[in-house]
Each structure stands twice: as structure tokens, then as C-alpha cells.
Amino acid sequence: MRVFLDCYPCFLRQALEAARMNGAGEAQQRELLHRAMDVLQDVPAGATPPEIAHRIHRLVKEALGVADPYLQAKRSSTRLALRLLPRMRQVLAGAPDRLECAVRLAIAGNIIDFGPAGTPVDEDRLWSTVERALEQPFAIDDVPVLRGKLRGANRVLYLADNAGETVFDRLLIETLAIPTTYVVKGGPTLNDATLLDAQEAGLHGVADVIDNGTDVPGTSLSACAPRLRGDFARADIVIAKGQANYETLSDCLRPVCFLLKAKCEVIARDIGVPVGSLVVDFAGLTQV
């Protein structure tokens, strides 16, 4: 996926929000914005949005002197999602098609994202998102393809996205009932889930949780640990959550099942769906 200049304003907003989350005063906020603009002016023409995001959030951590600027925000998201877990289990238990329902829930969880503007931070707003996701028609519906691929699969590689969303992933993994390797980031970046975040969401009880060896957003295979690249090549099915995984893997040469909500114009346009769409896209299907 090529760079979209529309992401530049978004990166500045993210830097500003991260500064405020960590109690930076106005002078420090301004200084961080200036340095973020230096980074953006220095970006090579071919860099992808996740690569630029990586530089911006490395700067944020360094400038604020904080290893994980989103730690509290992530912890709140996880707690919020855990509070909804019983209600989600109830919905799932009553669903006529449990796989589709669990997929819908996993996509609903993708709304927890401090990248685009407007992450729901209270229980009611998050639950309305869940309810909408249970009803809304998919813009791309490869659930039948996913269902077919799951038959006879021995292992699923599940590429996580954000903290909090992890709780929703847990339900899908339980529903799949296939041994799953759950892959989180090797270091903090934006509100992406790390090993700690996955543990707090209870993922260690349902999957083998590993980190990908890098703090680059999405799954930039060249930046990932060799072990992850091997797992990626060998897995029977790869499920990839969220926009950054789509941005980094949509051109790769093995089939990947992308589960995401198209949250911004840039991604929506690239996929060819309206903003707000629910997407189950088994891409790369014909290439293997």
C-alpha cells in the first residue's frame, strides 16, 4: 500500500494526544509537534503509513521519556472490554451462526483504536458499536471462505491489533477451537497490544501468545523476528486484525484473512468500501 499524504494530519494529532495523555504541558506539546513535523519532512517518498507511524511513535516515546505512552489508555481499554465479556458470551451463545457472530464481535473490537479519531472510552458507546456490528451487513463477506479454510486447519496464526480489542479476539479464538498462535507487538507502539496487554486480556489461557520481535505497527515481515516469518509462511490460516495489518500485508504473497472495520478514508478507499464498513477479506486467495 502506498503512502497517503492524508495520514500526515493524523500523525500530528496522534503525537499531540499522546503528549497530553502523559501530562505534557503546552510548551512540550508544541515542541513535540515541531519534532513530529521534522520527522514527516524527512520521510522517504516510498515509506508506508505504518513505517511513518513507527517513526512518529518512536519520537513520542523518546521526547516524552516514556517507554509506553499508551499504557494507561490500553489498560483502560482492556478493563472496559473485559466488562463487556459476559454480555458478549451471551450474544454468542444464542447466535444461530457462532463463527459469523464471533467474527463480527472480533471486528467490533477493532473500533478500539487510538490511531483514527474517536475511540469509544465508555461502556455504553462501545456496546452500541458491538450491537451495530452484529447487524450491519459486511461490505466484503469472505466468511464462507474462512469457514472452508478452517476445516482441517491444524493451526491458526492470529495477528493482533490493539489492546482491548484483544478481549474480542479471545472470543473468536475460543470459538475457532483450533490451536492458535496469537501474535502481539515486540514493543509498545501507539495502543497496539504487547505481551503484557494480551496477558491482562486473558489471551494466555486460550492461545500461544508470542511477540513479533518489533514495535513497527502492523506486521512488517522484514522487521519481524525470523521465527515469526517462519510461522507466517507455515500457518494453515493467517487471520490479521485491523488497518495496520492490512496496510503492511495486503500485497503479500500468501492468503491472509483480514478482519477490520474501515475507520478512515485512506484505508476505505484502498479497500474500495465506504468508511465504517465491516470487512472480512480473504485476500491473496488466488496467489498460492
Add this chain to the structure above:
Amino acid sequence: MRVFLDCYPCFLRQALEAARMNGAGEAQQRELLHRAMDVLQDVPAGATPPEIAHRIHRLVKEALGVADPYLQAKRSSTRLALRLLPRMRQVLAGAPDRLECAVRLAIAGNIIDFGPAGTPVDEDRLWSTVERALEQPFAIDDVPVLRGKLRGANRVLYLADNAGETVFDRLLIETLAIPTTYVVKGGPTLNDATLLDAQEAGLHGVADVIDNGTDVPGTSLSACAPRLRGDFARADIVIAKGQANYETLSDCLRPVCFLLKAKCEVIARDIGVPVGSLVVDFAGLTQV
């Protein structure tokens, strides 16, 4: 009003949109963004958002080599609003309180704005905005104060905001039935109305239309022509439309009736209302 760093991402978005409106290729878009970031890094700490917007849009004009980058967008907005005029006249004719109804329409027109994201560009979306504005309770309701002040007033100074919105202003001016001086910008900036835009919206038939002698957004009195400063001091009532007029005049020492829709978090927070609020704020009332 003090500077808000949240405006920085917004300015980059505006520069990018203006470049695209004028057919700039990706390299030129990137170049413009880089230069816009230079401008933002060079902004004095005390500059207000309209002052920064002025610098950004001066750069946009210069970099694109176009005197009025929003000319086509403004013309479309005016035509769109003119198409709604008969329906608006009908609503107004049937209104139990014609002043309040005309004020509501004038505020509804304030949604036509290429500054914040998401200007309605089709008739249906614009009309839904109008319909919502006719029903929605005011967050600040100084209509009674405005009504009182209008009694016995000999001249209204009406500070315009955007092209297209001008058509809505025309209805309010007709309803006031008091001699009115309608003030537009002295030169193109964003989609703010100029003399040409006001003429195309039919304002010359209902008011004395003058320009304020500057292309600074809002009404920056120090940048305006001396004549405008005199008119401003002497007018019985000043009605000021939109966010930029609020930003530049909210601390001034004479009463001003601000009519606006709070379209972004920055302004909404400053006024103390939720985003999306309709505001009729007769501010500075006690200072004269």
C-alpha cells in the same frame, strides 16, 4: 482566544484539500505539505488560529499559483444554497417566530465550511442540516437579547463568513428589515466570501455590501480597513457569523451577536458547549 495546537493537523488537511481541488499532483501536494509544516514551525507562540490560517492559505495561493483556490468550491456552494432558497422561504413564511427561524437558518448555513472536515456538498445532506437546525435547541440562546437590541436599531453591521452561507444570511437580513452593511473579505482566503461571492448569492439586492480590506480570516480589526473599524464602532448591532469571527472578536470591547455552529472541539471547548451546538451568543454585553 489563545492558540490551540489541535488546529495544526487541521491546517495540513486544508492545505492538502486545496492542492487537490486545484489538480496538484502528488509531488506538488507533498511539497505544499512540507512548506505548510515550515509555516507551522515558524508561527509565533501568540498567533491566533485565524492568523495561522491566513499564513497557511497565503502559502496555498502562492504555491499553487492560484489567486482563489476555492473559487469553484465556493461557486458550487452558492449554487447549492440558491437551490434551497425557495424551500427555506416556505419554512420561514410558515414560522410562528420569523426572527428565530431566520436566525436558525443563518446558523444552519454555517455548516458550509471547508475549514473543519465534512462540508455537505449535496442538496440532501445540506437540507438535512437545515432541518436539524430548525429543531435543535440552542446551546446558548440570546435570541431574546438580539430581539430587544433590534428594536430601534438603525443599522446592522453583518460580518459574513463563507460563500454559500451568504444565501442563508440574505434571508436573515430580509427578515430583519433594517438597513444592513454586509461585510465580506477583502481577498480570497479558504472559502470565505468575497464581493464576487456575495454578489452571486444576491446580497447586493438586500444590503450594502462592502469588503473589510483584508484576507485575514475572521475579523481581525487591526488588519481591516479603517472604514470598517469605524463602521464596527458605530453600528447599532454587530452580527458576526461563524467560528473565525468568534475567534477574532470574542475578546473585543463592544457587544457582538455571534451566530455559529460549533463545528470543532477547539471552538466548542472555548465557548463551553458540545461540538455540533447551535450558538446565539450576544457576548460583551456588559462591557459597554
